[in-house]
Amino acid sequence: MILFDLGLAVLVLGVAAWTIAAREMFSAVVGYVAYGLLLAIVWVRLYAPDVALTEAAIGSGVTGVLLVVASKRLSLLPQADAPPGRGLKRAAAALSVLVAGVLAAAVLTLPDPAPSLAPEADRELAATGLGNAVTAVLIAYRSFDTMLEKVVLVLAVVGVWSVAPDRFWGGRPAPLGPPRPDAALVFLARVLAPIGIVIGVQMFWVGADEPGGAFQGGAILAAMAMIVMMARLTEPPRIDSGRLRLALIAGPAVFLVVGLAGPLMAGSFFAYPAGFAKPLILFIEGFMVLSIAVTLPLLVAGPPSRKGEE
Amino acid sequence: MSVLLGLFSLVAIGAGVFFFVAGTLALLRFPDSLSRLHALTKADNLGLGLVVLGLLPRAGSPLAALKLIVLWAIVQLSSATVAQLIGGALRRQDAAE
Structure with a gap:
């Protein structure tokens, strides 16, 4: 099972990286939906079926539809060809790295066994x-x-x-x-x-x-x-x-x-x-x-x- | 009896996995979208059907077994529809070019 979990983790990270790197908006949305479904499997492996159901239904399904509709509407706007500037991209990347870093640090510094109610x-x-x-x-x-x-x-x-x-x-x-x-x-x-x-x-x-x-x-x-x-x-x-x-x-x-x-x-x-x-x-x-x-x-x-x- | 059922599960799920792998290979190797679509829908429907068939003896209760079958039927319905939709979109794209 450890092999399966490792493969799953690699796959989740790979799909996440692919989603960020995708050039077209629609490909990125498809990547995001696939990422959400893989995450649902991760929740199942963590014995959290309730969260898995929510992730599949909301995180992947409904959000996926929202993003598809949003990208379609964005492409209809006249300035759709103008890509976001370099500064904006860098700022978004920095913010994401910061959030991910703080979350990772919080999880890694938890005492063992982690506090639980x-x-x-x-x-x-x-x-x-x-x-x-x-x-x-x-x-x-x-x-x-x-x-x-x-x-x-x-x-x-x-x-x-x-x-x-x-x-x-x-x-x-x-x-x-x-x-x-x-x-x-x-x-x-x-x-x-x-x-x-x-x-x-x-x-x-x-x-x-x-x-x-x-x-x-x-x-x-x-x-x-x-x-x-x-x-x-x-x-x-x-x-x-x-x-x-x-x-x-x-x-x-x-x-x-x-x-x-x-x-x-x-x-x-x-x-x-x-x-x-x-x-x-x-x-x-x-x-x-x-x-x-x-x-x-x-x-x-x-x-x-x-x-x-x- | 349980040994026979276990063997049945093993063979059916193994065959299902084979079809999934074959479908994935076709998705990666086939030259155009329509043949990829063709391979994928056939292989995945049959693959999932065989996996469900293999899981039936292990379902525990008739209700759980019924849920597995309903699951397969719903996937059949949606994958057949999605294949139609993608096929239609491809045809319109070809006509536009």
Whole structure:
């Protein structure tokens, strides 16, 4: 197995170097997606299947689509031929080396054995009613952080929308696919979307006890929404739709309300009443899945760029 | 019986790996995009199918075995579609030149 791990590490570094050196933007994006998938295998080898699922779905999948769409839009800009200057490149390289260096130093100077809260997290697991310690950490032990992360997602959508020209405000983002998409893509969207929805919901549901959870399940649902929009079976929604905005904030809002009700129910903010933690956690997660499934396609679709019919 | 099943797994997974290696070689060696695509889709579908077949006796439960088969079917679906899309893009590119 050590040979496999060594090969994997060499491969990850090689693909990373290739991605940095790639001359074309599209090749770099392809390299980045491959890098993310290899990283997911690394997480599996580190016995972190939850992180592996997230890396594959978000780090590689959704980010990959975001980058492809972004590179396509950049190439449509008039000054697309002007490459970034030498100074900018050097500054970016220096910053990356600095971040990587600090991270490496932090990991290498850890005492052996590294400090860990894993035993404590495992010991209190029964009190949450959950079987998956990762979900317990995310939605119970440090639920406030997770709530704020979901708020960040909403802020990201607001940021994307805020670059819309005034005349298109409230309209629809540009379509994700060509006017007449390939028949094979339409077929894939029709067949895969129902299967993907089942898998996404299942991944959220089993997340209570096994690897999975709201983020991974929501990302799969988001991917299904994107593929259906790419096949032009549906259009990106108008951004002034009340239902859309409700779905966008449902996750953090429900999380916040349950957290604020904590002092009444369990004596402290973001605490769950004993014996009733698991149903509450699943309730919050259900709305988080909805918000994530709506947020990610909206980030990919970009700001509204047309009025759109009523 | 378990020895026979183990042998079955070994042979099937070995054959699957062979197809993956053959597909990778073709990807590296074949001259044009369409033949590379042809080799890759055939080899990977068959390769993954054989690996899944070899893993079935080791799945532990019928549900886990079913998941493996569904996994293979989804990969079949997406790889066949992607092959169509890439093939279509190549044809349009050729027509434009």
